[in-house]
Amino acid sequence: MFSRKTLDRVNEMMKDWEKEVEEVYVKKLKFGSPQYTSESGIPLNYVYSPEDVKDIEPEIPGAFPYTRGNRALGYQYMPWMIQLLHGYGTGEETRERTKYLIREGMKGYGETPAVLFAVDTPTHCGFDPDSPKARGMVGLGGVNISTLDDIHTLLKDYDLPNTRVADNIRFTCLPFLAMYVVYAEGRGHRPEELNGQSQNGLGNRCLTTNLPAPTPDAQYRLEIELIKYSCQNIKRWNHTNLCGYVFGEMNITPTQELGIVLSKAVDLVEGGIKAGLKPDEFVPRFSSQVHLGMDFFEEIAKLRAWRRMWAKIMKERFGCNDPRSLQYRIHVHTAGSSLTSQQPLNNIARATLQVLACVLGGVQSMHTNSYDEAIGLPSEEAVRTAIRINQIVLHETGIPHVTDPMGGSYYLEFLTNKVEEEAEKVRAEIESKGGYFECIKNGWLRQLLEKQSIKWRQEVDSGERIVVGLNKFKIEEKEEVPAFTIYQPEIEAEITDRLKRWRANRNNTEVKDSLERVKGAMSDYDNVEKAGILMPALIDAARAKCTLGEMMEAIVEVSGGRIYST
């Protein structure tokens, strides 16, 4: 990047700088010279110079390895998507919240409405609302879905081919997708017209939440099944959300997050190949949910390194040629774990810094946390403010006018290289231990997550890590921001009652027969090479009006897993 002459001059200048620090600050002013490190433990200098980035290759946005952005133009051509994960209670309540968010500015690309909805835990795990296992949890933290009617309640106002439907579902992604396909069919749409995404991240959800789930081997097969089905039938469907967010919420570091997610991607691409797909057929449809914490520059570096590492792996390891396979599209979820319930308005400042880091890192889409999310579900005012942060950065600051504005910063280019190097170590370590899914099975990843979250707490308790309002700058707290809550028992009764009517109004022989066929297909599907045989059975079951819980129960009866208690 620089001539030898320039570098020699820089080095001379740096000697002067070092001399001044040593003589004035250290000797005279008794400066203690603390050693700062990034969140991932990368040691930092007090200043960077061309010497630190002399070996980097010049890059432009829109060209391999895409460090500076996937496309030639960034936000000048297309602002980021403002998508807020939302949902609670019944479909009606969630639908009203969706409408409110869209009115205030939530949207996909262009004017496409985005419905990014959260479901409650019974839906995540596949317990129908009338199951004893679901007692007390129906409608909490997300909307409850068990029937085609529930999907209709949620989506009846939208033109499905022109709506981005993204379900944030943990283990029941396949039964839900089968139901969505059948629901759309009822409205006259073929699968290939649909647009949206599945989470398809059974493994990481099981790791980070310890909820009742199928066995790790079955999780892997179910994920590959969804990839194969959607790749062959719903071309525009983002089949798999490579979610690093949930790891970040367990206080994994930015480089660990990147390394873990890439190791997962490698396992899934290999699985897709075994299932008979060519990488260029399905790699372009991976989506993401990246965690964005408080280490401002390291997070920007992570976003840039993420694109570069992805492009290299897909090109060099898997031989992808389609540029879309090499362009990693990033959706960020700002760190819920960075929020405090103390002095909750401080969270607006945190979210603003995180949104800024995202924009400087060139993401495609963002969920911005509301300031009251450490207290409960967000209120309307709080979600509106979260949207406004995006709109202020977009329209008032001028920041999005220039692509990759940090590109060429000595510090940030150095940090991008370092993050890449450290994340690659994590990825290689997981691969050496048998890969991502193997490290779920052998407990290695779970142990790492537990260690990290305990470490964070110890650092906060000792004061080594400062969290404003939590362990420093505390005030006498009054609960000024009220918790947004729903009247759960009433909602649970209403939803259970609806399900009862649904069950009374279907052909039980068809239900039973189709569930037997799901079990048969799951039992035959003992290897990813056979992927593609389960989804047709699930679609038939959804046509026979089977519930989400019944389909999941049929899968788990065969796969095993799903521990309720220990």
Added chain:
Amino acid sequence: MGKDRRKEKMKVLMARFSLDGHDRGLLSIMSSFRDAGIEVVYIYFSDPKELAKVAEEEDADVIGLTSSMGQHLYIASTLLKVLNERRINAPVIIGGVIPTRDVPELLDMGIKKVFGPGSAPRDAVDFIYGLSI
């Protein structure tokens, strides 16, 4: 009430409702308990009766619940009812994301102490040692 534990190790039964996946706080608290010499048994449960049964079998001195999704009133009230029926006297404490306004109701129904957001693991350790004196 509880036995004289002055010379014995305190035993806490930590319980997570199996459909609430938030266990980060719980991991930290359990680690602090163990560091403080408190014995910890950790279970998930979906029915309070399962939890009561384990509390009996393990002869727990304290039962610690966690709730971060808004189910605290439901699990606390159903559990206390079962414990009452079975005459299990171990005090029940609860932690997690619990709105301040629900604290009086939890204490009224018989929860001994609520550790909401901002509580440090040390607070729970001190509380448990306070019981043994």
